[in-house]
Amino acid sequence: MKNIRIIKTGINVSKILKQIEEKPEYWNFQQSLPDSKVLDPHVYISEAAVMQLVIGYVTHPDEYVFDSEGCMPAPAYYHHTATIGFLKRHFKEFRRAGFLALPPGGVTGTHTDFGKYYLTKDRYHLSIQGRYEYTVEDESIVVEPGTLFWFDNKKNHSAKNVGSNDRIVLVWDVPHSKDNP
Numbered sequence: 001m002k003n004i005r006i007i008k009t010g011i012n013v014s015k016i017l018k019q020i021e022e023k024p025e026y027w028n029f030q031q032s033l034p035d036s037k038v039l040d041p042h043v044y045i046s047e048a049a050v051m052q053l054v055i056g057y058v059t060h061p062d063e064y065v066f067d068s069e070g071c072m073p074a075p076a077y078y079h080h081t082a083t084i085g086f087l088k089r090h091f092k093e094f095r096r097a098g099f100l101a102l103p104p105g106g107v108t109g110t111h112t113d114f115g116k117y118y119l120t121k122d123r124y125h126l127s128i129q130g131r132y133e134y135t136v137e138d139e140s141i142v143v144e145p146g147t148l149f150w151f152d153n154k155k156n157h158s159a160k161n162v163g164s165n166d167r168i169v170l171v172w173d174v175p176h177s178k179d180n181p
Helices: 014-022 081-090
Strands: 004-008 049-057 070-075 098-103 107-111 123-130 132-136 137-143 148-151 157-161 167-175
Touching: 004 137, 014 081, 014 167, 049 137, 098 107, 132 148, 157 167
Parallel strands: none
Antiparallel strands: 004 148, 049 070, 049 098, 098 167, 107 157, 123 148, 123 167, 132 137, 132 157
């Protein structure tokens, strides 16, 4: 496959899931922010709930977050030490990051991540809970908890929860490098 690359399976995500369950109030924090231009518009394309760890921001009123390099920790960042530890152990640097939850049968619409921000980033998923089908262009995989993979987010992609419980996935961006997994 050229648009999806499984990096590792069988990762123990129990500590990450435990910390998610401890602070459910962090879900959808971004909806309380005053200006929607601060937010990544891709989080609103489906029925997914969002828990931001590192959020994008704009530096002036005419800028949109998908064209901005601005990133800052969200309140949940400081609680999710298991997640941040995982990211720091496996990647030299990461930018925006957060969890997405999708109910059984839920679908994220087919979309492409657009804007200057995404041109220089690689996108990764770590499945935390649930089972989902992930499609990029004409390639699909079924993802189990504990699976780490890269995908080409500059091409059409979508997800469908094919499991019986909420699908929770960690999604994050890494500056593009030939050394990335």
